[in-house]
Amino acid sequence: MQGYLGIDVGSVSTNFIVLDDVNNNIKSSLYLRTNGQPIEAIQEGMDVVSNELGNGFKILGAGVTGSGRQLAGAIVGADAIKNEITAHAVAALTMVPDVRTILEIGGQDSKIILLRDGVVTDFAMNSVCAAGTGSFLDQQAARLKTPIEEFGELAIRSQSQVRIAGRCTVFAESDMIHKQQMGYSREDIIWGLCEALVRNYLNNVGKGKEILSTVVFQGGVAANKGIKQAFETVLETKVIVPEYYDVMGAIGAALLAKEEVALTGSTKFKGFDVMQETFLCKSFDCSGCSNNCEIIVISMGKEIVGRWGGRCDKWELS
Amino acid sequence: MRKVTFPHMGTSVFIFSDLIRDLGNEPIVPLQPNKKILDLGVRYAPEFACLPFKVLLGSYLEAMERGAEVVVTSGGNGPCRAGHYGEVAQKILDSNGYKIEILVFDSVFRNPFQFIRKLNYLNKAKLSYWSIAQLIRFYWRKLQALDKLERCTHKVRPRALNKGITTKVFKQGIEWIQQSRNLGEIEEAEQQGLLALKNIPQDPDRMIIRIGIVGEIYVLLEPAVNHEIEEILGNLGAEVDRSIYLSGWAHDNTFGHKKDSLHYARPYLGTAIGGHAQEGIGHTIMYAQNGFDGVIQLAPFTCIPEIVVKTIAPRITKDYGIPILTFFLDEQTGRAGMQTRLEAFTDMLKRKKRQPLKVVGGEKYARVFGN
Structure with a gap:
């Protein structure tokens, strides 16, 4: 057996996927919390994936995406290091070929991607405002002492509408507290929150966008049935959540690696064994000019596997 | 002194x-x-x-x-x-x-x-005033030579086989211009610089996309503030054209004068609202008409004229079919967000170029929020 590895190192989660090379079937899939330690998350994930695949499986190529893509690329030896937008679009196109709108809400950012005839024609990405992202839901779930996994189920059980201000997390939170003290049920407040988040997303990221079906909703937040239902209500169309909604970035990375390896004919993947090595991340200030760039150095044992962060390419190595 | x-x-x-x-x-x-x-x-x-x-x-x-x-x-x-x-x-x-x-x-x-x-x-x-006029003429000529070289780097960088070389050769060219002591020498330095840039080994078959950059003058002209966006784009395979050069000359000679940009801007923004709002709109349209693949707008955070341009941008995109990506620049030094968006933007333009769309109405357009 052989196939391609895709890794999506996000701020909140680190996801792994292995596709077989014949029909892109998913051989292994893993969703881990990054917990602020991407190197550990990558090593742990690689370990799990390698055990799951067993000895006979050969990795033909590896692709990485997400905000930690450069780091992951240096550690595993990636053939494709791509941005999240391209990765998500490629994955959605493969899973749902006639997709024309991708709604993606992750832990720290949210994006919308529009496709026409299988080509990305428009996208928007928001990463400053947290009001439209998973972190905010996480935080509110913790405040309401409700496991985030149950959030969606509770939301769709809501009986009445509660309007929560969705423009800003601070406003939303004070509004929620106000509504809670007025005696609204937890279900109604959570549903109101889902609606507020969707409203915020469409007003911010989706502003001025022509949202045509087929609509695909992916990213970690797609697990939340309340948000999905809120999208369907507002957009008046069916919203598809693909089976592997939470690892779509990783799927895209694996597909892009396949594309890249087809071009180059060989892979840079270092194998699963390197995961036993110790990776060290250090930084120093370059004093070559007045920019004083902070240079980051990733080393594996004694060998330097990656170095970046400068404004020029003096130290660049990846 | x-x-x-x-x-x-x-x-x-x-x-x-x-x-x-x-x-x-x-x-x-x-x-x-x-x-x-x-x-x-x-x-x-x-x-x-x-x-x-x-x-x-x-x-x-x-x-x-x-x-x-x-x-x-x-x-x-x-x-x-x-x-x-x-x-x-x-x-x-x-x-x-x-x-x-x-x-x-x-x-x-x-x-x-x-x-x-x-x-x-x-x-x-x-x-004497005469000598001052001579001095200004001399340095103005240097500025023009500099801008000419810089424009040439924008053409060479995306095609160069070696990524860092264009910037190195450009720096050498700047030195030549700096050292020249009279108009003749400036001319010579300019020619020498242009030749050196053209001699950089290039890949003529590479697919190149063309991106115009518009926006507020300072963030446009100061690479340290715009995270060297022109260099990033060049290395991503995009030929860049900036709408504002200090000498103004180089650009006016290729695309037409300031008043042309104002002419095109008029249907969208009829009055001068300060900054380079009207020029930005006009140049975006001129880029679209000159076959550019996309436009990037650079704006300082809280800049009112540029906020107005950003609000008008979707209409220009609809009317002329040119994707526009906006970046609001502020104190943040992290370039990862910008890199991601630029990568996605150039990816999108390249994929679109490879596979032209069946365009219906104003469907093909892009807006990206830079923050």
Whole structure:
């Protein structure tokens, strides 16, 4: 057996996927919390994936995406290091070929991607405002002492509408507290929150966008049935959540690696064994000019596997 | 000798410092905006001031540490608040007990007497007006040569086989221009520089996309502030054209004059609202008509003229089918977000170019929020 590895190192989660090379079937899939330690998350994930695949499986190529893509690329030896937008679009196109709108809400950012005839024609990405992202839901779930996994189920059980201000997390939170003290049920407040988040997303990221079906909703937040239902209500169309909604970035990375390896004919993947090595991340200030760039150095044992962060390419190595 | 400093704007620094020296002052060459300058600027500037103001204030303060006594800067045009920045900086520095004089040069046509008075003040070497005119002509020519070389790098960089080489050759060319002592030598340096750039090994078959850059003049011209966006784009395989060059000359000779851009902007924005709002709109349309694949708008955070342009942008995209990506630049130094968006943007343009769309109405367009 052989196939391609895709890794999506996000701020909140680190996801792994292995596709077989014949029909892109998913051989292994893993969703881990990054917990602020991407190197550990990558090593742990690689370990799990390698055990799951067993000895006979050969990795033909590896692709990485997400905000930690450069780091992951240096550690595993990636053939494709791509941005999240391209990765998500490629994955959605493969899973749902006639997709024309991708709604993606992750832990720290949210994006919308529009496709026409299988080509990305428009996208928007928001990463400053947290009001439209998973972190905010996480935080509110913790405040309401409700496991985030149950959030969606509770939301769709809501009986009445509660309007929560969705423009800003601070406003939303004070509004929620106000509504809670007025005696609204937890279900109604959570549903109101889902609606507020969707409203915020469409007003911010989706502003001025022509949202045509087929609509695909992916990213970690797609697990939340309340948000999905809120999208369907507002957009008046069916919203598809693909089976592997939470690892779509990783799927895209694996597909892009396949594309890249087809071009180059060989892979840079270092194998699963390197995961036993110790990776060290250090930084120093370059004093070559007045920019004083902070240079980051990733080393594996004694060998330097990656170095970046400068404004020029003096130290660049990846 | 009186120590004079001035704003740092891209590669033009040596030209202004030589001019100030020739007028009989000691130039305090401003540093490329860095962390320290930004820290100083942020500490003393009003929180809501835009990035250019913070950077300039910070660089004046930094230059003062090296003895600067006078700042020479330019005034603004129209209602954009940048026109007050000289005075505001003066007030802030005064009230914090700094001794420095800020000399704002507005257009000579607005108030010729004041202009000449300020010029006399700077003219420590007591040069005749004829000699000053000669000097300005000489340095203006240098500025043109510099802009010409820079435009050439934009063509070469995306096609170069070796990624870093274009910037290196360009730096060499800048040195040649700096060292030339008369108009003939400038001409020679320019030719030599252009030749060196053209001789960089290139891949003629590479698919190149063309991207126009519009926006506020300072964030457009200062690579240290816009995270070297032109270089990033070049390395991503995009040929870049900037709508504003300091000498203005190079651009006007390729695409037409400022009044053309105003003509195209009129249906969208009929009045001057300050900054480069109308020019930005006009140039975006001109880029679309000249077959560019996309446009990037660079704006300082809180810049009203650019916010207006951003709001109009979706309509231009709809009417002319050109994708526009907006970046609001502020104090943040992380370039990862910008890199991701630029990568996605160039990816999108390349994939679109490879597979032209069946366009129905104004369907193919892009808006990206840079923050």
